[in-house]
Amino acid sequence: MTRPVVSIVILCHNDRKYLARCVSSLRRHTRMSHELVFVDNGSQDGVIEDLRRIRRTYPWPVRILRNRENRFFAGGNNQGVRAARGRHLVLLNADTVVTPGWLDELAACAEARPNLGMLGPYTNHAAGPQVLWPPRYRDLGELPRWARSWAAPRRGRVRLVPSLIGFCVLIPRAAADRVGLLDDGFGPGGFEDYDYCLRLRLAGFELGIAEAVYVHHFGGRGYVNMRYDELREGNRELYWEKWSRRCRDACRDRVPAAAVRPG
Template identity: 30%
Template sequence: MEKVSIIIVNYRTADLTIECVKSILAADIKNILIEIIILDNASQDGSYERLASLFPTLAVVALEKNVGFAAGNNRGVEIATGEYVLFLNPDTVVKPGAIEALYAFAKRRPEAGAWGGRTLFADGSLNPTSVSAFVTMRSILYRAVGLSALLKKSPTFNPETYPGWQRDTERKVDILFFCFVLVRADIWRKLGGFDERFFMFCEDDDICWRMQRVGLDRLFSPEACIIHYGGASTPSRPNRIAMLLAARLMWLKLHWSPLAARTAWLIIQAGVFARMVANKTVGWGAHQTAVWEQVWAERAVWARFPN
C-alpha cells in the first residue's frame, strides 16, 4: 500500500489548520497510507503549541523563522516518507473521498507531473482559483488596461482564468495552484522543489513552468473536491496585491527574456497607476480607491525589478 504525505504549512491560522486536519482525519481514508506533516512558520501566536497538543501523534514541526510558503513546503517534503506528496493549504476542508479521488486520478494518468482538484467556497459555490493559464504579454496588457475585468467571460481578453469552463471536466492546465495538489515525491525532488526565492505567490507558476519544460503535464479532475476559503494568511488586500505583484515580477525575470520582462514590468506599473486614478476619478468606492492608493504607495517595494 502506497503512502501519501500531506504537507500543511501554518502561519497564524491555527483555527483553520485544526479544522483542515480534523477533516482529513474524519474522512476515514482507505487503501492509502496517510502521513500528515504540519509545519508552523514561526507564527509566535501559540499556533505551534496548540497544534502539537491537539495532534500528538502527527508530525508537528516548529520552524525557527517564517521562511515563507515555498520554503516551508520544501521543509515538509524533506521529512516526508510517502511515495506521493499532497500539498494542502491550511484554509481548506477536505471533503470525504477527495484524497482517494485525487490519488486514483494520479494512478490513472501517470504521465503527469502534478494532479489537482476542484475547489469550492464555504457556501458550496465554485472557487475557480485552483487553476490558471500562464501569463503572456497580451494577458498582462489586457489586465493593465482593464479589459480582462470588463470582459471576464472572454477567452481572448481574460485568458488566464479559463473563462467558460466550470471546472467540471478533466483537462490539462498550465498552472495548478498548490492549495490541493498531488505530486510524486521522486519527481518533486528531481525538480528541486519550490524555488525559495518566492516567499509567497507564483511559486506554483514557477514549478508548473519547470514541469512543462521537462514534458510533464499538469492535470485537473473535478472528482477530487475540497473547500478553500482563501487568503487567510494574508488578510490585508493591499499587502496581498503587493506581494503578488512582487512575485510576478520575479517570475517574469526568471523565465522571460530581459526585454520582455522589462516591458511587462512597465505595463504592470502603468496598470496599477491607472487603476488608482480610475477609482478616484470615477468614484468606484472609497475602499477600492484606498486599496490601490496603498498598493501604488508601496511600489518602492513591489515594483523594484528583481536582481
C-alpha cells in the first residue's frame, strides 16, 4: 500500500453531529494523498456506525481505533499517531469544518520551511493570534467562498508564533519523531498542546500559522458535562509545576558548584 503524504487523526467522543459536518468538508476540500485515522474515545452516541460507513465510502484510506473509555486529547491522539503512516501528521478535532485547499497549503508551507515543527490555521474559536474575530462569513454556507478569497493573497506566507492550539495542527513526522508524543499526564482541561509547543521550541523548531488557511471551529465539544474551569486550572498548575521544576533544575546544572555552597 502506498504511504499517504498526510495522516489526519480525528478523535471522537459523542461528536456524531459535528463529525458529519467535519467529514463532509474533508470530502469536498481535501485533494492531496491522505488517510483518516479515527480514534473513538468511548462514544455512546452510535458514532461507530457512522465511522464504518465513512470507511466504506471515503475516497482515501480510513482506519478506526476504538477505546472502551475516554483517553482524552493526549491519550487518544497518541494512539492515532502511533497507527499513522503519513509523512506529516494532522491532529484535527471532530468539531471543525475545513476549507478549500487547507491541507495542500499546510503541507506546502511545512515542506518549504524544514525548521517548522508545527503549523496551524486561522480560525474563529481558539486562543491567541490564531483567532480572526468577528468571523468574516455569516454562516457555513458562505465559508468556502470567503475562505478562497482570504487565501488568495496569502499563499505561502507563514506567521511565526510562540504557541498553537491543538484543534487543527500539522506536525511533520521528523519533528514528532524527535520530540515524541503528547504528555498524557494532562487529563481533560487542556495545556497538553502548550506543553508540546514548548517541547518543540526547546528542540529548536519553529511554530507558525499558515496565513492562507482557515478552519472553522465550533469549540468546547470535548468538555460537555465536565467542570471545564476546574479541570483547566488543574492542568495549568500541572504545566507550570512541570516547567518551573525543569527550569530550576536546568539553572542549577549551570551554576558552578562553588557558587552554591553555603558559607
